[in-house]
Amino acid sequence: MTIQFNDETFRDDYSFHNSDWAIKRFPFPFHEDSYMYAVNMEQHRGGPEGSVYEKRFDVDEHYVAEMRDRAMVLADDPLRCQSLPHMTLAGWDLLELIMVSKSEDYPDLFELHHDADQWRWVNKPLGIDDTFTFLDETTLPYGPMEYITRQTQGDFCVLDQREENLWMDAGMVTTQADWSLDFDLGMNFFEWHAPVPLAHEMGIFKRALKFLLNIQQGAPARRMNWTMTVNPLLDTSPENYHKWGIQKTTLTPENIGSKQHLRVELQTFFRLPRSNALVFPIRCYLCSFQDLMTMPKWGRRLHRVVRDLPVELATYKGFIDNRPMMLDYLSQFDDGLPTSPGVFPEPETEPPLNKAG
Amino acid sequence: MSKFQFPESIKSRPVYGTLEPRVGKFHLMIADAEGAEAILELAAQDSALMAKSHIIFIPNGTDYGDQLKALNPAQYYEGPSYAASVQRIRHVLANAHQGLQVYLTGTEGLMGQAQNEAMQAGIPHTFIQTEHRGSVARRMQCVHCKGITEDVMTDPFVCSHCGLNLFVRDHYSRRLAAYQGVCIDAEDPGNVPEPVELYK
Numbered sequence: 001m002t003i004q005f006n007d008e009t010f011r012d013d014y015s016f017h018n019s020d021w022a023i024k025r026f027p028f029p030f031h032e033d034s035y036m037y038a039v040n041m042e043q044h045r046g047g048p049e050g051s052v053y054e055k056r057f058d059v060d061e062h063y064v065a066e067m068r069d070r071a072m073v074l075a076d077d078p079l080r081c082q083s084l085p086h087m088t089l090a091g092w093d094l095l096e097l098i099m100v101s102k103s104e105d106y107p108d109l110f111e112l113h114h115d116a117d118q119w120r121w122v123n124k125p126l127g128i129d130d131t132f133t134f135l136d137e138t139t140l141p142y143g144p145m146e147y148i149t150r151q152t153q154g155d156f157c158v159l160d161q162r163e164e165n166l167w168m169d170a171g172m173v174t175t176q177a178d179w180s181l182d183f184d185l186g187m188n189f190f191e192w193h194a195p196v197p198l199a200h201e202m203g204i205f206k207r208a209l210k211f212l213l214n215i216q217q218g219a220p221a222r223r224m225n226w227t228m229t230v231n232p233l234l235d236t237s238p239e240n241y242h243k244w245g246i247q248k249t250t251l252t253p254e255n256i257g258s259k260q261h262l263r264v265e266l267q268t269f270f271r272l273p274r275s276n277a278l279v280f281p282i283r284c285y286l287c288s289f290q291d292l293m294t295m296p297k298w299g300r301r302l303h304r305v306v307r308d309l310p311v312e313l314a315t316y317k318g319f320i321d322n323r324p325m326m327l328d329y330l331s332q333f334d335d336g337l338p339t340s341p342g343v344f345p346e347p348e349t350e351p352p353l354n355k356a357g
Numbered sequence: 358m359s360k361f362q363f364p365e366s367i368k369s370r371p372v373y374g375t376l377e378p379r380v381g382k383f384h385l386m387i388a389d390a391e392g393a394e395a396i397l398e399l400a401a402q403d404s405a406l407m408a409k410s411h412i413i414f415i416p417n418g419t420d421y422g423d424q425l426k427a428l429n430p431a432q433y434y435e436g437p438s439y440a441a442s443v444q445r446i447r448h449v450l451a452n453a454h455q456g457l458q459v460y461l462t463g464t465e466g467l468m469g470q471a472q473n474e475a476m477q478a479g480i481p482h483t484f485i486q487t488e489h490r491g492s493v494a495r496r497m498q499c500v501h502c503k504g505i506t507e508d509v510m511t512d513p514f515v516c517s518h519c520g521l522n523l524f525v526r527d528h529y530s531r532r533l534a535a536y537q538g539v540c541i542d543a544e545d546p547g548n549v550p551e552p553v554e555l556y557k
């Protein structure tokens with residue numbers, strides 16, 4: 001299918017919106033009626049047709065607008081994209097992975113032509129047609145990682161692997177759930193995860209790291225993470241928290257349905273061939289509560305998950321103060337009926353909401 | 358009291374040990390203020406150590422200088438500030454012989470910055486020891502303006518660059534040799550709690 005790209009914003013007037021198609025394929029992260037941290041990793045080998053899991057790098061209706069937003073963030077703060085000197089080769093690996101994947105998965109949108117080490121890259125949605133020499137930085141307008149991630153939705157951490165650990169030595173981070181690349185640059189897996197509550201004690205990070213160190217080329221993996229964001233703001237950075245934090249206090253019972261968004265990260269892991277680095281794309285999907293509530297299963301389930309989430313997690317995710325108002329809203333969409341297992345909304349088979357008022 | 362037991366914290370927060378004399382031909386000791394006491398104790402444990410040692414000391418208003426000099430180190434330098442000493446530290450590290458043993462002691466800010474220099478110069482971390490002495494002040498990076506505020510003793514504190522009121526996190530970057538400071542009143546402008554002394 002051809003994608004109609006939205007003309008929309010993730011700031012100021014927040015004209016971001018999801019089409020019916022985007023709502024239906026929204027990666028709802030809860031496969032059951034409760035949530036706790038776990039080593040929730042699986043192979044990234046496609047998924048149902050049309051789902052966000054189908055392609056290696058999902059492209060959707062927000063692509064062009066997200067890339068515009070990223071360019072604005074970078075103009076304001078170039079430190080959102082950094083690469084330590086030894087990471088340039090990994091940047092080329094990443095550029096190749098994305099160009100090959102996108103041109104194969106979306107041939108009507110992206111083209112890659114090789115003539116020995118002369119590469120021609122055509123990105124139709126963004127109107128780019130560039131020719132460059134592979135592995136020669138002087139032939140690109142930016143470093144290879146920055147060049148390709150200015151054209152790819154989601155944040156990217158590029159991790160060097162050494163000393164049985166992963167090191168955050170490069171990244172493009174403009175749509176993050178409140179963490180700073182500039183601060184975390186150079187840290188190892190345990191250090192950058194230090195602020196996360198409970199998971200260290202549960203042994204989750206030790207097991208997760210072991211899994212990641214063994215990821216092989218051609219066998220990518222994926223997991224989900226989620227949080228809450230008031231207004232469809234992609235750049236919830238600590239850098240700008242003194243500007244956007246106040247928006248959390250603008251929720252009212254009247255506007256919560258349209259203002260409060262579930263923010264879901266589809267996180268994938270790919271081994272890179274030349275550098276042996278690991279790349280960690282973090283793709284952010286936003287959906288307003290009122291759009292989620294169009295799926296009866298998601299309405300019932302989201303209410304139960306938010307209600308029963310441990311205080312530590314609601315605090316860490318930054319919505320503890322707004323939780324009571326969220327629950328007032330969400331409880332209207334929970335009639336107590338059971339939900340079917342799995343993340344998909346099942347609109348054809350799930351019973352409609354059976355609640356008066 | 359110059360020794361302080363830091364409470365257990367998150368995994369990015371550095372932990373410090375107790376300096377002990379190591380075997381080696383060359384020894385570089387970098388200390389500020391009460392860190393001098395750790396060096397004096399080190400020297401007392403191994404009488405041969407000082408003849409192979411280069412001491413870089415930043416007194417920060419203390420008067421340990423004469424005692425350190427009296428140890429007769431191979432080289433002794435006293436700097437008025439870390440900033441004034443850092444070129445020298447870099448030079449010494451860049452020209453270090455294989456197997457140089459590095460001893461860092463004093464405030465977290467001094468140890469963090471000097472450790473960073475040593476790592477960048479390629480000194481393996483197994484050749485670097487640290488021991489905290491003296492002030493528990495923190496070197497803080499403002500996550501908003503990126504400015505560093507030295508010697509922060511209270512939580513919250515005012516960023517010395519942009520003036521925002523910041524709370525003190527335990528999240529620590531070795532690359533920046535700093536803890537992270539984050540705006541405390543973003544969600545309730547003007548509501549800034551009274552500053553409390555760290556660890557009180």
Ligand code: HEM
Binds near residue numbers: 192212226
């Ligand atoms: C190697 C790739 C990974 C990178 C670069 C990464 C990065 C991050 C970062 C920067 C944070 C925010 C920490 C903060 O508060 O400052 C975070 C949170 C977290 N990470 Fe990872 N992570 C990776 C892999 C994983 C894996 C494999 C797991 C599996 C269990 C995991 C579990 C978590 C959890 C549970 C949180 C807390 C999220 C929340 O409650 O919203 N991470 N990660």
